[in-house]
Amino acid sequence: MSANTFPSQIEPFKWAEQGFTWSGTLPLSRFARIAREAVGSIDDQLINIDCKLSMDIYHRIVWLDGHIETKVPMECQRCLGPVEIELVSDFHLALIDDESLIERLDEDADFIVLGESESSKKGDFDTPASIDLLALLEDELLLLMPLSPKHDACEHKHQPTIQDVVEEKRDNPFDVLAGLKGKLNS
Numbered sequence: 001m002s003a004n005t006f007p008s009q010i011e012p013f014k015w016a017e018q019g020f021t022w023s024g025t026l027p028l029s030r031f032a033r034i035a036r037e038a039v040g041s042i043d044d045q046l047i048n049i050d051c052k053l054s055m056d057i058y059h060r061i062v063w064l065d066g067h068i069e070t071k072v073p074m075e076c077q078r079c080l081g082p083v084e085i086e087l088v089s090d091f092h093l094a095l096i097d098d099e100s101l102i103e104r105l106d107e108d109a110d111f112i113v114l115g116e117s118e119s120s121k122k123g124d125f126d127t128p129a130s131i132d133l134l135a136l137l138e139d140e141l142l143l144l145m146p147l148s149p150k151h152d153a154c155e156h157k158h159q160p161t162i163q164d165v166v167e168e169k170r171d172n173p174f175d176v177l178a179g180l181k182g183k184l185n186s
Ligand SMILES: [Zn+2]
Pocket: 076, 077, 078, 079, 080, 081, 083, 150, 151, 153, 154, 155, 156
């Protein structure tokens, strides 16, 4: 396995102990569920990923921290032109192997319970629950995808503005008076 190959399956507890980190880029096509929503070619689109696993031994929690971003070409639902939707996520995710550990987390913490069926009966710290890290990261970005992608301001559609209304120029009645005055004085 080369240094920059993204691991598809990881064992969070084992890999966290080893201090797993990964930084690099992957083609957007690796995120099949997101790529499906794209229009046109995504050959040049990349996903930037930074992530690391760390272990909170006392609380029996693995933390997955990182940053992920990509741009997805989509169809604007207002003008039907292409619009590039930027997806950016900074995540701090607790990976736990037993639901009973949820109460150890802060109320607003994001978490994932790993392989609930087999790991819960073991209750073993070294439970080799493995997860699909790529799918997990894709989930983070899927949550951010707009249901109805739109340009901030569409170029393709003519939008008339109030400024387009031509102001009528009128003679100032006092100018007219001044003119009359001049005529009378002359
Ligand atoms: Zn548009």
